[in-house]
Amino acid sequence: MLNDLPHTPIPQHGLAREEVLAQLLAMKQRDQDWRGGRVFSLVYSAGDEVHELLQDALSLYSAENGLNVLAFPSIGTMQHDIVKNTATLLGADEPTSGGCVEGYLTSGGTESLLQAVKTARDVARHERWIRHPQIVVAESAHAAFTKAADYFDVELIRVPVGADLRVDVTTFDEACTDATIMVVGSAPTYPHGVVDPIADIAALALRRGILCHVDACMGGFLLPFLVRLGRFSQPFDFRIPGVTSMSADVHKYGYASKGVSVVLYRTHELARHQVFTTSDWLGGFYASTTMAGTRPAGPIAAAWAALMHIGLDGYLELTRTAHDAAQALRAGIESIEGLEVRGDPPATVLAFGARDPAVLDIFSVGERLASDGWYLDRQNRPDSLHATVHAGSAASVPYLIRDLRHAVTAVGKARAADRSTTYGQSG
Numbered sequence: 001m002l003n004d005l006p007h008t009p010i011p012q013h014g015l016a017r018e019e020v021l022a023q024l025l026a027m028k029q030r031d032q033d034w035r036g037g038r039v040f041s042l043v044y045s046a047g048d049e050v051h052e053l054l055q056d057a058l059s060l061y062s063a064e065n066g067l068n069v070l071a072f073p074s075i076g077t078m079q080h081d082i083v084k085n086t087a088t089l090l091g092a093d094e095p096t097s098g099g100c101v102e103g104y105l106t107s108g109g110t111e112s113l114l115q116a117v118k119t120a121r122d123v124a125r126h127e128r129w130i131r132h133p134q135i136v137v138a139e140s141a142h143a144a145f146t147k148a149a150d151y152f153d154v155e156l157i158r159v160p161v162g163a164d165l166r167v168d169v170t171t172f173d174e175a176c177t178d179a180t181i182m183v184v185g186s187a188p189t190y191p192h193g194v195v196d197p198i199a200d201i202a203a204l205a206l207r208r209g210i211l212c213h214v215d216a217c218m219g220g221f222l223l224p225f226l227v228r229l230g231r232f233s234q235p236f237d238f239r240i241p242g243v244t245s246m247s248a249d250v251h252k253y254g255y256a257s258k259g260v261s262v263v264l265y266r267t268h269e270l271a272r273h274q275v276f277t278t279s280d281w282l283g284g285f286y287a288s289t290t291m292a293g294t295r296p297a298g299p300i301a302a303a304w305a306a307l308m309h310i311g312l313d314g315y316l317e318l319t320r321t322a323h324d325a326a327q328a329l330r331a332g333i334e335s336i337e338g339l340e341v342r343g344d345p346p347a348t349v350l351a352f353g354a355r356d357p358a359v360l361d362i363f364s365v366g367e368r369l370a371s372d373g374w375y376l377d378r379q380n381r382p383d384s385l386h387a388t389v390h391a392g393s394a395a396s397v398p399y400l401i402r403d404l405r406h407a408v409t410a411v412g413k414a415r416a417a418d419r420s421t422t423y424g425q426s427g
């Protein structure tokens with residue numbers, strides 16, 4: 001495979017800076033142009049001004065190493081600020097949280113979930129003597145849980161969602177065994193943007209004496225502001241007794257650069273299971289809270305800069321903008337004959353598809369939209385298109401609805417040959 005693809009060899013004599021940058025820009029022409037507001041996946045933009053600040057912060061810390069906060073104490077300070085502020089947003093300062101929430105920065109949502117699963121496994125091993133632990137999640141929980149189970153030798157039990165595409169707590173309860181160490185809810189789920197009944201899942205966990213993780217990778221910097229706007233009222237965070245850990249991505253609706261998420265634990269004792277230490281090598285005592293050793297400091301600085309520059313008022317406005325647009329998109333989709341939004345997504349992420357797949361092929365519609373320059377992910381079971389609406393794509397929503405309407409009419413009964421739904425990289 002490595003030899004099958006063309007590549008640019010390292011030149012004998014290095015190229016001039018201008019030449020290198022020109023080549024980078026040329027390569028980038030093939031990428032999705034997220035600045036145009038037509039990308040409804042993968043990128044979260046708070047606008048050019050914030051983006052420029054992120055770039056400055058990234059370059060200010062391009063060489064420093066986030067592994068060692070003794071050498072670079074400013075990185076430790078920024079990490080602490082990001083984790084503490086995230087915990088506060090997620091109810092850690094409220095009396096019902098117990099007041100002892102602790103956590104760590106990670107490289108992204110996937111790593112936060114990997115850490116939460118590994119921590120649960122280690123708690124089970126060291127405190128409950130369970131050698132073959134199980135975790136119960138819904139089919140809608142992020143693929144990173146499957147990855148975590150695979151990496152850490154935990155059995156993952158995936159159960160079907162209810163008719164509303166949310167966790168069905170009775171099904172969860174029935175799937176739990178004596179070896180179950182954790183149950184999971186998402187706020188919201190990636191595939192459909194619905195928020196699981198977190199209070200019920202946490203109550204089940206309390207009753208069974210097991211852990212409960214809330215995956216708020218998507219919602220951690222969104223739902224708290226929707227609550228403040230009076231647009232969302234369902235409890236989902238550490239205010240709920242029984243929620244033992246949470247994940248929240250600063251690089252999603254925190255509008256930071258890629259590479260920063262937070263994983264939080266209800267107690268110090270739980271959090272300590274995440275820390276890896278060893279003194280069995282000649283390099284001295286080694287301690288690390290993340291999967292990586294050396295860590296880029298630039299994203300940490302950019303995340304800190306985003307929080308400080310956008311501020312709570314700024315996040316409220318960004319949330320209002322994204323939510324208004326998502327609501328408009330939902331209404332637009334529902335006004336087009338033959339289309340339906342899956343479930344009842346309360347935030348800014350949604351999936352939609354054909355009411356009757358025999359009449360309309362949503363992937364065919366997706367291909368048409370792609371040829372018009374729109375970027376939306378595909379999902380299956382049932383076939384759907386997926387949109388993550390953020391502040392930077394909000395202004396494009398009326399045009400997306402217009403093109404969607406045209407696409408549905410234009411494709412008629414045509415069926416796309418390509419049925420793939422790949423999200424990520426497989427080689």
Ligand SMILES: Cc1ncc(COP(=O)(O)O)c(C=O)c1O
Pocket residue numbers: 108109110111113142144186188189190215216217218249
């Ligand atoms: C609910 C949820 N959890 C976890 C993740 C994984 O995050 P990342 O892609 O940053 O690893 C995502 C990503 O979209 C998500 O939506």
